[in-house]
Amino acid sequence: MKMSAGLTLEHLLRRLSVGQRIAIMLALLLLPMAALSVVSLDVLEHQELDFRQSVQESINALLPLATLEHYLERAQVDELEAETDTSAPNFTALTHNIDRSFSTIETTDDGPDLPAGLITQAQRAWRDARPAVQRLVERIRPLRIGDPRLSDALSRKDIQQAIHDVSLARLHLAAVIKARYTHAIALRHRELRWLIWSWVVTLSVATVLIGLFLASILRPIKALETAARRLGAGESGVRVDMRGRDELTEVAERFNEMSENWETTRQALITETAMDPLTGVLNRRGILAALAAALNAHRMRDQGLSVFMMDLDRFKHINDTQGHSAGDRALVWVAGKMRECLRDSDHLGRYGGDEFLAILPGTGASQAQAIAQRMQRAIHDGASTDPSLPLVSIGIATAPDDGWDADTLIGAADAVLYTCKQRGREPEPPS
Known part of the structure; x- marks a missing residue:
């Protein structure tokens, strides 16, 4: 059944000229490759852009928390005291940046790449840490570095509690970012696998179709070669059974006419030789x-x-x-x-x-x-x-x-x- 279907398709293809079949073969090979190349480039560029955005978002989310934790640790060891008249760190701006980071997470917490449990834990950790940080901010705001009242305002217990809460919030937020990154990597791998399979399927289909087109060209040539060899060996009744409208069918018809004429001439020569x-x-x-x-x-x-x-x-x-x-x-x-x-x-x-x-x-x-x-x-x-x-x-x-x-x-x-x-x-x- 498969052989019959292949021969039927081959006979249909022979309705086209050899030049038309070659053009279709090139189109079957080049057009899918061109389309897949464009899609592949678009996917890779999109993945690169997403990766850059992911890195930037990670920096924007973790840097304020890490900075706040760093300053609190300095305050714990009395590194806020300085010989210059430098202002105290802007804890208020850091706090607002952290609030924006968690607000951004809250607006995208329904996305498929955000694990809800980790997001909830990170938000809860920040909510627990924020009051302690806010109390420190309120106590530090009227003071300046070098002010003797700074040491009294910043109790070691409050700082330690704030550091612990901020560190916990940072760890949970890092876990959220890592989960988002892992999910994004898995998504990119799926896209790459999809691209690879698209290439494999497209090239396989193109290969099968090109094979049929080539068979519709090469099989008649092989039949003509075999018939010519048989005729050259002196065999009589050699004919090429070929149907179509292409140049090879025309050649086969001319070959059959030539074979018939040769047999007539040969028979006449044999008759003339024997009679x-x-x-x-x-x-x-x-x-x-x-x-x-x-x-x-x-x-x-x-x-x-x-x-x-x-x-x-x-x-x-x-x-x-x-x-x-x-x-x-x-x-x-x-x-x-x-x-x-x-x-x-x-x-x-x-x-x-x-x-x-x-x-x-x-x-x-x-x-x-x-x-x-x-x-x-x-x-x-x-x-x-x-x-x-x-x-x-x-x-x-x-x-x-x-x-x-x-x-x-x-x-x-x-x-x-x-x-x-x-x-x-x-x-x-x-x-």
Whole structure:
């Protein structure tokens, strides 16, 4: 069924020219690759942009908390005291930045890449840490570094509590960012796998279709090559069965015409080589080939076979006194009479000059004798009233009595013919 469907599609493709099929093959290969290349570049650029945004968001979210934790740790070890008149760190701005970070998380907490449990824990940690930070901010705001009241305002217990709460909020927020990053990586991997499979499927389909297009081109070429090789080897009846409207179908049709013309010419050459052009019977080569084939066939079946060696009487006189045209007419007439007396399965050939050889397959000595006598009477009756027509003498040889070899049989028949001509025209039975 698959083979039939493939051949049907191949026949449909042959309705297109070779140039059109090549153009379609290129389109099947290049257009999907171009489209996938554009999509791949777009996906990769989108992933790169998302990665940069993710890094920036991570920095924006974690940096305020880390900075706030750092300043609180400095305050814990009294590093806020300085010799200069530098203002205290802007805890209020840091607090507002952290609030914005968590507010951003709250506005996107329904997104598929945000784990809700981690977000809730991070928000709860910041809500727990914010009051302690806010109390520190309110106590630090009216003071300046170098003010002796700063140490009294910042109790170590409050700072430690604020540091603990801020650190806990930072850890939870880092866990949220890590989870978002892990989810984003998994999403990117899925997109990449989708791209890879898209490439694989597209190229596979394109490969199958291109294979069918190539088969529709290469299979006819292979068929033509095989047919040409068979024809070159001398095989007859070679034809290329091809249907379509393309150039290769046209070539196949011309090839079939050429093969048919060649067979006609070859048959004409074979006929011309094996046939005597004057009498229309086999020539010497043709009758000897027929004798060899008949001997092989009858030897295997162990059947008898007889041959007639025939020579025309008074032919030389006709040729000398009436001319070669009369001699040619005499040969044509006597060949026709011989053919009338022989059977359809018998073979008749002009052995040379005015000598004829007949092959009678499956014929014994007595039957061959009867046929020879009938032939002589028919020729005698026709020639008795017309001196321009010849008579005939016949020598008979029969296999296997006289042998299975062609030369032996012809020699035996020729010997009988010689004896027959010496005694008269009555054919001598084979010895």
